[in-house]
Amino acid sequence: MSDVSEMPTEDQLSWMESGGGQSETKGGGQGEGTGVEANNEDAPGQGFNMAPGSQVTDQTHSAEPVDLRQSQVVTATSLDLPNKSKSDRTHPLTLDWAFGINHSLPVFSLQDHERCVILYACSHVAVIYDHTSNTQHILQGHCNPVSCMCVSVDRRWLVTADSGGESLVIIWDTYTGIPVRTLFDCHPEGGVAALALSHDTKYLVTVGAGAVQRVCIWDWTRETDSPLWVTELSPKLRVQTHVLFNPADCMQLLSNSEKRVVFYRWGEGSLRSSAPAISDKTFKRVVGLFSQSVFNSGGVQAYSATSLGNVLLWVQERGHSTYKALRLIPLQAEGITVLTVIERFIVTGDARGQIKFYDENLKLINSYSEFGLDPIASVSFSKECPPSGSKGYAVDCTLKAEPFVMRNFIFSTVTARVAHVTPQGNVAQDLLMEHADWLGAVACHPQQPLVTTGSHSGALKVWDYERHQQVCSRVFQKHPKVQCLAYDPRGFYLAVGFASGEVCLLDACTLQSETEDCFSHTTHAITHISFSRDSLYLATADAGKAVMLFQLRSTEGRQRWQLQGRFQSHYHPIQDLLFGEQLDSKLPCLFSLGLDRRLVEYDLQNSTEGKLVIMQEMRVDQSAVPSCMAWYPPLTPEHFLVIASHPDRMKLFDCTTMMCRKTVLSPTRGSPMKKMVVLPQTQDSKSRHMAYITRNMVGMQILPLDGNPYNSNMVLCHSTGVAGLACSHDGRLAFTAGGPDSTVFCWEMSATALEAAAALGGKDLTPFYSLLEGGRYGAQYREVEDFFYYCQLRSQGLDVTEPTRVSTHISLSEVPFILRAMGVYPTQQEMEDILNELKFGHHAETGRCATELDLPELIRLLVNRRSMQGLQHQDLLQVFKVLGKPDASGRVVICRDELLELLQTTGEHMTQDELALCLGTLLSPDPEEGSEGRHWEDVLPVPREITMETLLADILGLSEATGGIQASSDADGSVLKKN
Structure with missing residues (x-):
């Protein structure tokens, strides 16, 4: 070639x-x-x-010539990639290493x-x-x-x-x-x-x-x-997955699907194609499925390999540019997965891992079948030809037994193995042996630079991430699907959870285990696994919505893990599992967080063998769905548990009272946070930081959490979704597992770069102004300011004749009114959490409870509490599908009496007078009349069957908008605006 x-x-x-x-x-x-005339008009390009x-971004600019003497592309003469110094990182998150390969x-x-x-x-x-x-x-x-x-x-x-x-x-x-x-x-x-x-x-x-x-x-x-x-191409040709140019004529090319081969010829004003029909009747032999097709070195013939080991020979018709099928040759017994041409040889790779060389008459010249491989996925030859007069080559398969002189080549298999073969000496050297199946389990050693990955193929691999070398590995045969991993804090044990429900505790150095250290107490897949800080307890959560607890005990002079108990503590899947320490006794405690919005704490000290005791449980949210949790670092005198909820909130709960003490905007901007890890403090930064993953991104956040959008940074890490996150013991690296892409990425985190980027966003309230429409001088800020001072007038009385006293604060009792005026409609429980947050925000430092609120605090509160998405049309539609019934025309409707009963009995209960007052305010032409004591027919003059359109237009006064719902009038201060 x-x-x-x-x-x-x-x-x-x-x-x-x-x-x-x-x-x-x-x-x-x-x-x-096929044979369609093509438009050959050239259009000016964009720079x-x-x-x-x-x-890649979509920003463009006009192309400008550059000095070729400074062009790296023009001056480069060989493969010489630049070395990237780790000390010069200018981004908070930089992709440092990729573990894995796309074996397809x-x-x-x-x-x-x-x-x-x-x-x-x-x-x-x-x-x-x-x-x-x-x-x-x-x-x-x-x-x-x-x-x-x-x-x-x-x-x-x-x-x-x-x-x-x-x-x-x-x-x-x-x-x-x-x-x-x-x-x-x-x-x-x-x-x-x-x-x-x-x-x-x-x-x-x-x-x-x-x-x-x-x-x-x-x-x-x-x-x-x-x-x-x-x-x-016609859909009858099936999906074409392989395409190739004719090496002798770039105006010819071919492509193939599993059933059809298409030949193309372009030039003379058109691109024409032909796809000769081939079936099992053509040659009275089963053809099989086409894998790949190639031209021979002269370009006058073509070959198509099939899954049954056949090769279909195509020849160019005389006087024409089209090809016809000439012969179906049963070349070998194994299905051919790879077909390529190198110099005078035709090379095949098959389903049994063999690589064979044929001449252009399809006579076998040489074969590599001793490697014991899985099906071949690709073969690529070196661009350097072997030197003349080289010795040490094996002989070929011909009668002459001549030396088989061939270039070195690379092959890959469907099991993610890559090897380099040197025909001179007949040596195959493994270059890569990666995971070939779903990979979502990743864990870092607590003291050494080691990261362990596990996949559904049953493989465990331990890597030294500083030297980028594999340390050891193990393959499980009985229960191959590895779901989750965890090291104990001392680094002695590695716990492995399987999709079969089995839990194994391995030696962290050798990956070996004793028979009694493997437990099978459930048939549900293990989803979470965690060790206590003293390494004496191990807890797992499974797909059966249950938690299992194991304890390390000394029996007969040896330490053995024993099951304490299993309890189904949630009625929806468990989202996270976390050990902690009690503040007074320093004894371990265990929490589980479920999709049912419940946080459950377990009593480890009173749990006996076979019985796991629950100490307390609480509901962490009324509407948002919690996704993960972590212990907040000791940045204040109080100790907090931080819980992230879908879609865009993070809550801090006091560890003693379990009171919600703070709610801030999530740094993920609407994407659900799947896991977060608080990083240890580094020498180059005085701040604390947190790493987290969302659906397909990895991010880094400056602590404390305050809703500042510039204090976080996210980058795309796995386009098909992130399945796992682990951080190195020194907090310098983050590892993300990609699940279906069988990949683990290593990200270098730079706290200095993140803090420098955050400083560009401004100080004090400047970052929060950017979250208001129009910024600091926009209409929304002026609206907040007007409501702030109107609350002062309202608290002093609107009918007074004395001079009004203007202050920089408003009473906390005015907060519910100003929030609802700005379109934030918290429930009674959420309003209680807001007032507790404002009242006790600085109680730990000052010992006093706040009674007033200033304008900067109000802006922070508004930004962190308002919904980023607004009320969505699909959300209301889903509610109607659940609560209502379809009528004769197929529309979903809710009976008026049922709606009124739901409003009074479900969720936060409303009295009849409260409901009458609300509906009267919405529907009465004169809201000042009041509605207390009125009959339902007078308060709600709408049909007995309420549709979603009736609820939006006639009751709430809202209009549908593309992607969301917005207020039909700004008079009520609603911010249910377009997303």
Whole structure:
């Protein structure tokens, strides 16, 4: 295979580095079926400037020429990625290392002459891994999982694409790691399913992942927004998952699905395709499912491999550019998973882990079958040819038994194993052996730089995260699905919870265990596992909504773990499990938090063998759903338990009285927080910090919690969702487990960078002004100010003739009125929590209870208490589906009498007079008349069957808006506005 014959010119490289990377596809010519005329109009490009490893944005600017003498892309002559100094971190969270691999995508060999360098995908990033120096260079730019990737013949250019919303195609320079071109949303129907570069690297073909696949051919070195040629494929051709250019003619290419192979020819004003029909009747033999297709080195023939070990031979018809099926060859007994061409050889990888070399007549030349592998996923050959006169090669399978001289190559398997094979000496060296299944269990050693990961494949792997080396591993065969992990505080034990309900306690150094240290007391999956601070208790929570407690006891001179009891303490799934210490006795205590909004404390001292005793339980919220909890650091004289709730609140509860003492806006901005870890104090910062994860992000927060939006920072960590979080014992690194992407990311946290970024947001109230519409001088701030001073007038009396006394404070009794005037409608319990927060906010420091509130405190309270999403249409619709019944027309309605009864008896009870007063105020044309003592028919003049439209328009006076519900009039001060 020869090197690239035509490379981008210096002018083209200049444009690419100056920002020619944005190319938002407007769509070429499209039509029905195949052989569609394409629109070949070039449009002026937009500039896009992106630094290495930065996140892609949609900001554009005009392209400007750059000095080629300063261009890293032009001046780079070999693979020489820059070293990133850890002391120069400018971001609070920096991706430092990626553990894992996307085993469904190919692994490419970039270099192995002096260094062994490979390229592979890992979740939504691409990783250039130098095995020789044990270093990684991570290419970040996608916000969806990488769905396909390819490299140029000389390994200089890498193309990655993703599937999903706002998909991207990015062309990277592998020598420098710089993205030189980005195609934005070129397949908006669902992203990219397959792509390939032409042999001369000038052209790029992309195949969409939508229901109707589009095939686009791009000249990526030109400044254009549109593809050169576009055609649509019929859904009858199935989903095309593999595409390839003809190495001898870049105007020809092919693609295949499991059932059909499509050949393309572009030029002369059109992109035409043909898909010869093939079935089991064609050759009177079962064909099987197509895996991959390739052209031979001359480009006049093509081969398609199948799952039954057959190879279908295609030949180009004379005088035509189309191909026809000539012969179905039963090549081998094993299904072929990989098919590629290198020089004069055709190479296959099969389901039994064998790699075989055939000549162009499909005669077996050599075979590698002694590795004992799982099915082959990819094979990639080195770009360096073996030196002439080399010795030490094994002989081939022919009668002549000649030396088999071949390039070194990389192969990967479906079990996430990557190995480097040197034919000279017939040696295979393992480069990577990663998890190949769902990975959600991650835990860090409390004293050493070790992180342990566990997956549903039953594998446990312990890594030294400072040296980036695997220390030890173990594979469980009986109960393979590892769900959760935890080290005890002393670092002696590693507890493992399985999906089968079994709990095993392993030696933290050897990962071995005794038979009596494995417990199976439930058939429900273990979801949480935690040790007490003295390492004497172990608690687990399972999918059966129950908590199990184990205690370490000395029996017969040996310490053994024994079951204390199991209790189903929740009626909804358990969200978190946490040990703590009693403030007076320092004895361990245990809490569990459920989706049922209940916090349960267990009495460990009075729990006997076989019986787990509950000490107390409380409801932590009336409407929000709690998601996780943690012990708040001792920043104040009081001790708090912090609980995060969906969607955007965090509450601090006093550890002694369990009173809600503070409620602040969550740093996740509406995304549910799944786990949080308070970090130990570092030497370079006087503040305390907290790490947390949301649905697909990892974040860092400055403590104490106050709702300041600039005190936190979040970055995308796993586009398919985060399943686990663990932090190193020194608080410097955070590890996130990606679940379905089989990946663990290591993030370096910089407290200095986070505090510097927070300082840019301003001091005192400045950050909170940004959360008000219009900021400090906007209409919403003036509205708050007007209500603040109106409350002073109202408390002094509106009909007095004496001069009004203006103050900087208002009484706490006015807080409920001003909050409701601003559109915050707390329940009675929530209002009691607010008043307790204001009254006892500084009681621990001053010993006095507050009776007044100033304007800055009111703004903080308003920002932290108001809903970020407002009242949503779908929320009301769900309520009506639960409480109401469908009428004859299918509309969901609620009977008027049932609605009135629910308002009086469910939730916080209302008396008949209170309900009459509220409804009379809403519906009476003259609210001053009052409603006390009036009949329901007079107070509620609406039909007996109430629909959602009736409730919104006639009772509440609200109108539906896109994405939310807003007030039809501003007179009532409602802020139920559009989301």
